[in-house]
Amino acid sequence: MSSTAPIRKDVWSRIAGSGSFLPERVVSNDELAAELASRGIETSHQWIMDRTGIAQRHLADRDTTSSQLAVEAARRALADAGVEASELDLIVVATSTPDFVFPSTACLVQAQLGARGAAAFDVQAVCSGFVYALATADSFMRAGRSSCALVIGAEVFSRLLDWNDRGTCVLFGDGAGAVVLKPSAEPGILAAKLHADGSQTGILCAAGNIAYGEIVGDPLLRMEGQAVFKQAVHVLEDVARETCDEAGVALSEVDWLIPHQANVRIINATARKLGIPAERVVITVDRHANTSAASVPLALDAARRDGRIRPGQLVMMQGVGGGFTWGAVLARM
Numbered sequence: 001m002s003s004t005a006p007i008r009k010d011v012w013s014r015i016a017g018s019g020s021f022l023p024e025r026v027v028s029n030d031e032l033a034a035e036l037a038s039r040g041i042e043t044s045h046q047w048i049m050d051r052t053g054i055a056q057r058h059l060a061d062r063d064t065t066s067s068q069l070a071v072e073a074a075r076r077a078l079a080d081a082g083v084e085a086s087e088l089d090l091i092v093v094a095t096s097t098p099d100f101v102f103p104s105t106a107c108l109v110q111a112q113l114g115a116r117g118a119a120a121f122d123v124q125a126v127c128s129g130f131v132y133a134l135a136t137a138d139s140f141m142r143a144g145r146s147s148c149a150l151v152i153g154a155e156v157f158s159r160l161l162d163w164n165d166r167g168t169c170v171l172f173g174d175g176a177g178a179v180v181l182k183p184s185a186e187p188g189i190l191a192a193k194l195h196a197d198g199s200q201t202g203i204l205c206a207a208g209n210i211a212y213g214e215i216v217g218d219p220l221l222r223m224e225g226q227a228v229f230k231q232a233v234h235v236l237e238d239v240a241r242e243t244c245d246e247a248g249v250a251l252s253e254v255d256w257l258i259p260h261q262a263n264v265r266i267i268n269a270t271a272r273k274l275g276i277p278a279e280r281v282v283i284t285v286d287r288h289a290n291t292s293a294a295s296v297p298l299a300l301d302a303a304r305r306d307g308r309i310r311p312g313q314l315v316m317m318q319g320v321g322g323g324f325t326w327g328a329v330l331a332r333m
């Protein structure tokens with residue numbers, strides 16, 4: 001996606017609607033700290049707030065899957081766009097917590113929505129997943145391969161966590177967000193930039209799998225927090241500038257910055273480096289914690305529904321996470 005192919009100016013994809021869904025159960029920092037304390041692990045609301053800005057997270061129960069969260073978010077996005085599921089010809093789901101090894105979560109969503117015949121596949125780029133999926137669907141639309149697409153980020157990260165590791169288990173939550181993309185004569189998605197550095201796999205990974213019916217490796221999330229922090233701020237600044245350059249717009253023209261919601265300190269440092277004032281940054285990490293691929297569409301939907309993001313405004317969405325992956329999409333709403 002970082003090729004230098006010229007952008008077509010005659011075909012655009014536009015976000016026609018958004019939706020999101022969070023599991024009902026809200027767990028506050030105090031509640032989580034008490035739960036961990038009962039197992040001899042010390043943490044506190046103050047520590048979590050000071051280091052991350054997270055106050056609470058939504059956690060799915062053990063039976064709830066990514067596809068179930070995805071379907072609820074998708075139904076809301078379809079209703080918002082005024083689109084029937086039968087009109088969809090493409091479904092892309094970004095998730096690192098799929099229901100199954102296969103089929104894809106997107107196929108399960110397609111069946112539950114009744115969007116028979118629509119192409120359906122998953123994208124795996126961890127916390128950059130939604131931005132990767134949105135850029136993919138945009139490319140399909142610009143190439144004439146889709147005329148109605150559903151793009152979803154859905155995760156149940158709670159089941160990848162080591163609940164004995166206080167350095168990671170306090171950071172994540174579950175949820176899903178979705179958008180409907182439609183072709184438009186007016187500019188919608190203006191530019192997208194995607195990147196990865198696979199040599200940095202080890203700083204954030206769940207390096208296990210199932211083979212011959214057994215767990216091989218370590219399938220729980222492991223992270224070198226400080227390495228991820230430094231890398232995230234650096235690449236989020238770079239990719240924002242790159243995406244604006246590709247679109248031919250100045251950073252000062254961006255109405256809303258929606259960075260991946262991992263840590264309020266990463267978000268604030270990125271905004272500061274880009275010279276974007278705090279009142280133009282969407283933050284949901286305080287309420288949702290880090291929901292990986294769901295974080296950006298959850299934040300987008302929250303800010304559209306509360307009236308902050310209005311039609312015609314320019315929105316910069318950014319992902320960063322395991323892989324190491326990062327990317328951004330600049331969209332006119």
Ligand SMILES: CC(C)(COP(=O)(O)OP(=O)(O)OC[C@H]1O[C@@H](n2cnc3c(N)ncnc32)[C@H](O)[C@@H]1OP(=O)(O)O)[C@@H](O)C(=O)NCCC(=O)NCCS
Nearest residue numbers: 043044047051127166167170225226228229262263320321
């Ligand atoms: C994880 C993160 C919050 C940790 O903050 P930090 O300031 O780097 O803290 P450190 O890891 O250096 O740990 C400092 C101390 O706090 C302790 N600590 C870690 N988690 C704790 C918790 N939940 N409660 C209390 N203490 C905790 C550590 O054990 C360490 O104690 P020590 O000094 O006695 O060894 C921070 O590194 C971070 O946000 N990184 C990016 C994570 C991220 O966004 N990941 C997802 C990207 S997609």
